Amino acid sequence: MKAASSLRRLRAMMVKETRQILRDPSAFLIAFVLPMTLLFLMGFGVNLDASKTRTGLSLQDDGAAAQSLAGAYAGSRYFDIRAVGSVRQLRERMVAGDIRAIIVIPPDFSRDTARGGGTIQVITDGSVPNMAAFIAAYSEGVRATWEASRAADAGRQPTPPIALSARFWFNPELASRNFLVPGSIAVVMTMIGSLLTALVVAREWERGTMEAIMATPVRMGELLVSKVLPYLALGLGSMALCAVVAVTVFGVPFRGSVGALIVISTIYLYPALCLGLFISAAFKNQFVASQVALLTAFLPTMLLSGWIFEISSMPAWLQGLTYAVPARYLIPQLLTVFLAGDDWLLFLPNMAVLFGFGSLLLFLCIRATRRRIA
Amino acid sequence: MINSRLRAIIVKEIWAIIRDPRARILLIAPPVVQLFLFGFASTMEVDNIRIGVLDLDGGRWSREVIERIGGSPNVAEVRLLRSDAEMRDAIDRQEVIAALRFPPQFSADVAAGRGGVIGGVFDGRRSNAAQIVSSYVQTIAGEVGATAVPMRAPPGGQSIVRNFFNPTLEDQWFVLPALVAILASVSVLPTVSQSVARERELGTFDQLMVSPLRTYEMLTGKMIPPMIIGFVNVTAFMIILPLVFGVPLTGSLVPFYLALIVYLAALSGLGMLVSVLSSTQQQAFLGIFVVINPLIILSGYASPVDNMPGWMQGVAATNPVMWFLKISEGTFLMAMPASEVLANTWPIAIIAAVTITLSAVLFRQRME
Numbered sequence: 001m002k003a004a005s006s007l008r009r010l011r012a013m014m015v016k017e018t019r020q021i022l023r024d025p026s027a028f029l030i031a032f033v034l035p036m037t038l039l040f041l042m043g044f045g046v047n048l049d050a051s052k053t054r055t056g057l058s059l060q061d062d063g064a065a066a067q068s069l070a071g072a073y074a075g076s077r078y079f080d081i082r083a084v085g086s087v088r089q090l091r092e093r094m095v096a097g098d099i100r101a102i103i104v105i106p107p108d109f110s111r112d113t114a115r116g117g118g119t120i121q122v123i124t125d126g127s128v129p130n131m132a133a134f135i136a137a138y139s140e141g142v143r144a145t146w147e148a149s150r151a152a153d154a155g156r157q158p159t160p161p162i163a164l165s166a167r168f169w170f171n172p173e174l175a176s177r178n179f180l181v182p183g184s185i186a187v188v189m190t191m192i193g194s195l196l197t198a199l200v201v202a203r204e205w206e207r208g209t210m211e212a213i214m215a216t217p218v219r220m221g222e223l224l225v226s227k228v229l230p231y232l233a234l235g236l237g238s239m240a241l242c243a244v245v246a247v248t249v250f251g252v253p254f255r256g257s258v259g260a261l262i263v264i265s266t267i268y269l270y271p272a273l274c275l276g277l278f279i280s281a282a283f284k285n286q287f288v289a290s291q292v293a294l295l296t297a298f299l300p301t302m303l304l305s306g307w308i309f310e311i312s313s314m315p316a317w318l319q320g321l322t323y324a325v326p327a328r329y330l331i332p333q334l335l336t337v338f339l340a341g342d343d344w345l346l347f348l349p350n351m352a353v354l355f356g357f358g359s360l361l362l363f364l365c366i367r368a369t370r371r372r373i374a
Numbered sequence: 375m376i377n378s379r380l381r382a383i384i385v386k387e388i389w390a391i392i393r394d395p396r397a398r399i400l401l402i403a404p405p406v407v408q409l410f411l412f413g414f415a416s417t418m419e420v421d422n423i424r425i426g427v428l429d430l431d432g433g434r435w436s437r438e439v440i441e442r443i444g445g446s447p448n449v450a451e452v453r454l455l456r457s458d459a460e461m462r463d464a465i466d467r468q469e470v471i472a473a474l475r476f477p478p479q480f481s482a483d484v485a486a487g488r489g490g491v492i493g494g495v496f497d498g499r500r501s502n503a504a505q506i507v508s509s510y511v512q513t514i515a516g517e518v519g520a521t522a523v524p525m526r527a528p529p530g531g532q533s534i535v536r537n538f539f540n541p542t543l544e545d546q547w548f549v550l551p552a553l554v555a556i557l558a559s560v561s562v563l564p565t566v567s568q569s570v571a572r573e574r575e576l577g578t579f580d581q582l583m584v585s586p587l588r589t590y591e592m593l594t595g596k597m598i599p600p601m602i603i604g605f606v607n608v609t610a611f612m613i614i615l616p617l618v619f620g621v622p623l624t625g626s627l628v629p630f631y632l633a634l635i636v637y638l639a640a641l642s643g644l645g646m647l648v649s650v651l652s653s654t655q656q657q658a659f660l661g662i663f664v665v666i667n668p669l670i671i672l673s674g675y676a677s678p679v680d681n682m683p684g685w686m687q688g689v690a691a692t693n694p695v696m697w698f699l700k701i702s703e704g705t706f707l708m709a710m711p712a713s714e715v716l717a718n719t720w721p722i723a724i725i726a727a728v729t730i731t732l733s734a735v736l737f738r739q740r741m742e
Contacts, residue, residue, distance in 0.1 A: 143533050161484055
């Protein structure tokens with residue numbers, strides 16, 4: 001009898017919450033517009049793989065070897081020779097952003113090459129360090145290949161004494177899209193779980209409608225469940241949409257099982273939703289709650305989850321901080337379920353940590369709500 | 375220009391922003407926290423690598439390569455693996471980012487001049503880091519190979535690499551000037567976007583309409599205080615970057631600050647547009663959030679604009695953050711001349727003109 005009336009209250013509350021979500025355009029914005037923009041930006045806009053570099057050539061030698069090397073650069077798939085001139089002229093073009101690299105073939109190059117030497121200079125735009133490092137490596141690749149093919153023409157075929165035959169598992173084509181797009185799902189679920197929930201519930205506190213609900217026979221547990229479940233459903237729906245778009249539009253492989261993806265997502269949404277509820281109960285003001293949610297949920301998920309930036313390369317204090325970021329435990333699971341397949345030995349420890357986070361936040365959330373009423 | 379009505383609304387708007395002590399802290403603390411967080415987190419280098427080795431050879435040259443890898447400053451741990459199955463597990467569980475397999479005849483092949491081949495397996499889930507690790511291993515293999523068979527081939531040529539503007543390729547020299555542009559947008563946009571939406575939600579919008587204020591006065595009055603906040607934030611960064619992080623400031627400040635004012639106006643225009651279109655603070659906030667994401671991702675900060683497909687570069691050209699990021703990088707690192715600053719400022723001016731005009735038109739429509 002008691003259970004039946006509790007169930008009835010719960011149902012009524014859920015209907016109310018669900019209608020509120022359906023009527024509110026901001027929920028639609030966060031659950032559908034934002035995920036799609038993010039996915040398309042990550043799929044098309046962010047490309048960490050170097051493409052054709054716009055390059056200037058300073059050819060100061062008119063010998064045959066110099067011409068042949070210049071031709072090798074012009075024909076390379078990594079370089080696009082846009083300008084020719086002196087280093088000074090090309091430097092100005094670099095400041096203007098027209099070119100990212102300058103290849104300098106010095107006056108004595110052909111003569112030195114004939115003697116078994118030949119040094120060129122590669123000048124990169126150091127203002128984008130990551131790109132500069134790639135350019136230097138690709139340039140050396142072009143030069144070494146050119147040298148090897150000349151040696152082969154001359155009948156000398158040097159085999160390198162030690163070679164590395166590299167194989168990249170799970171992502172043999174090395175497309176950065178393959179980890180950027182699944183990782184976006186982590187950001188989307190954080191947004192719905194923490195940011196949207198924090199905002200919506202903070203508004204209820206701000207307007208006093210939360211107190212009004214508390215004056216009704218609804219119990220604390222029922223109240224929390226009725227807040228959490230609709231957003232859980234929204235989060236999972238949005239995740240499903242993202243996963244479908246990732247696979248169909250962006251061609252990201254999906255080697256795991258759908259069941260595993262749902263379990264992983266649900267367990268991640270537990271701490272994410274509790275964080276949102278906790279923020280709203282603790283701050284009760286929309287503007288403050290939104291800022292706190294940005295700082296504690298959105299930014300850490302973008303920066304400290306190991307999605308875009310390598311955690312192992314960060315300073316030690318910051319690495320320590322990443323252990324407190326729930327998304328850190330989600331990213332490896334997401335990448336594995338998409339690119340590698342189900343691996344429960346990897347999933348379970350991460351899930352356990354996320355479950356722990358969720359329970360801690362739930363406890364804090366209940367405490368913050370209780371204190372509010374007292 | 376500044377009449378008493380305009381002054382009054384500016385003062386009122388400043389109070390509206392800084393009245394709440396928590397909101398006051400939020401205007402100052404997050405940009406600084408973000409500067410430090412982003413500044414340290416966004417490194418593209420790959421350090422503290424954990425690498426596995428499966429040495430089926432155990433000879434001189436495999437041991438030499440393993441030792442050199444262990445001694446590399448970027449490698450934190452070399453884990454000895456005993457079987458192919460163990461190697462597979464170590465990669466699958468992400469215990470190591472790469473595993474190197476030395477075949478049984480490896481040292482013999484190297485010594486005999488047949489060339490030894492190391493089989494490397496890399497974790498493609500982190501394809502970017504994996505590629506960098508593979509190039510480290512390649513370099514070490516080449517160096518050990520050169521000592522194994524000295525002077526066999528003629529020495530050959532080489533290339534000398536020089537990096538303009540940032541000789542040692544410090545990541546922070548790139549990241550921090552980019553953050554000047556990004557954090558300015560992050561502090562200005564949400565504040566402006568709240569302004570009209572808040573009045574609408576609280577119902578004070580009607581009071582504004584019956585006041586003697588003209589549309590342009592209301593809009594200017596609401597846009598100027600957030601611009602002042604952005605200006606103060608950027609100025610703080612201009613001091614922190616050279617002093618705390620040692621980023622060189624090589625360009626001249628006058629063209630930079632002129633461009634900054636145009637940039638702040640463009641950001642306010644964009645924020646105002648979102649504000650006018652929203653009827654509650656919550657919509658304004660989420661709307662601005664949806665706008666900020668593409669602004670940052672297409673700014674050239676996350677990945678170079680050069681790498682984007684052509685049509686996406688066209689989209690990026692409508693992004694004021696992308697243009698101001700160029701000006702900021704140029705002013706810090708490249709001693710960018712005033713003419714170049716100007717060339718990157720006029721697109722921002724167009725964006726400012728379009729967004730402000732559009733929000734004025736919509737604002738008037740809403741009043742009627």
